[in-house]
Amino acid sequence: MKPEGVTYRHFILGLLAQKPMSGYDINRYLKGLGWLIGMPSFGSLYPALHALRDDGLVTVDIVPSCDKPARKIYSISDRGRQELAAWSELPALSGTPLKAFVMRLILSGSFSRAQVLVHLEQRRARVAEHVALMEQMAAQQREAAEPGHGLALDYGLALAAAELDWLDRTLARL
Amino acid sequence: MKPEGVTYRHFILGLLAQKPMSGYDINRYLKGLGWLIGMPSFGSLYPALHALRDDGLVTVDIVPSCDKPARKIYSISDRGRQELAAWSELPALSGTPLKAFVMRLILSGSFSRAQVLVHLEQRRARVAEHVALMEQMAAQQREAAEPGHGLALDYGLALAAAELDWLDRTLARL
């Protein structure tokens, strides 16, 4: 399997593994989670659902309604579950690591406890790496006087510290 | 001017407003800032630079070198500065608010103090909104038992709290 950039394909598949939903349901379910990473618009949600159906990874139940358009409830299939399991083993190496991580976090209910721990530890290692990098940069250009850069580094370090803290607390709790 | 999704165009323009750089320089400059939002690859960096040049927003200085390929140092032009000023007034309404915010943060050296404060306050308001939304969702489904969703909300709230804290401290400091 290829590394594959941040796609909604497997993310949506994972959501359907938690419980059968329609496209509209998924959209609602994701409200409030999008502030960090942004969430798919209908223009990518519906086509993604169609693709999953065409590939046999999900099945559709059409629930007709008298007045409104028929709801289409998607459920994950056995092949879908296999694909999802394979995907969950892949390291999250994408261009926007935060996005990949948050997606896996949301899906963690479908993964084994061990798998979740691996993801959290991988993320911890990644963040720690970047903290080291940022501290190094901050030290290097103490008087380089690029004010925005300094502000951004400060912001990044603050968020990273909070994230490491959360990761440690969460790892301890499991 | 249209709202315009997250593009590197104005971001790169803003970086060149801080100091003249080559594409390779920009890439180096951005190392370490990418962990949150991801940073442009050469495949988008160089074409963006060419487009800015074609539109007369930047000028190029070719610095030949005996062995290595000639470096091309880009500098912002007056028209570029105008465009950048106009862009900085726009509210950051894109699909990935974090990305838009971090970009403006990095560029804050090119903005007026007042402008920076506006950006920080807008961000504060946004994050506070989402915190309210997340708390509401967390309260609603206390026993809904969607474990991943709960974990993601917890994560989101932790990061949001840290960000609000940073924003308040930074706003107070200016």
Place this chain on the structure above:
DNA sequence: GTGCGCATGTAAGAGGTTACATGATTAA
């Protein structure tokens, strides 16, 4: 002698957003 840092660039393809189309119901 293999890989990395320097330094620029192009082309194909993937993937997403925006805007549109449809249409009933309900609240301000």
Place this chain on the structure above:
DNA sequence: TTAATCATGTAACCTCTTACATGCGCAC
């Protein structure tokens, strides 16, 4: 009557990533 929620979908467009091409110098 104007707007929002419910509910699905398509198509044009835009942008970015990936992979490639080139080529020197230096370190292991």
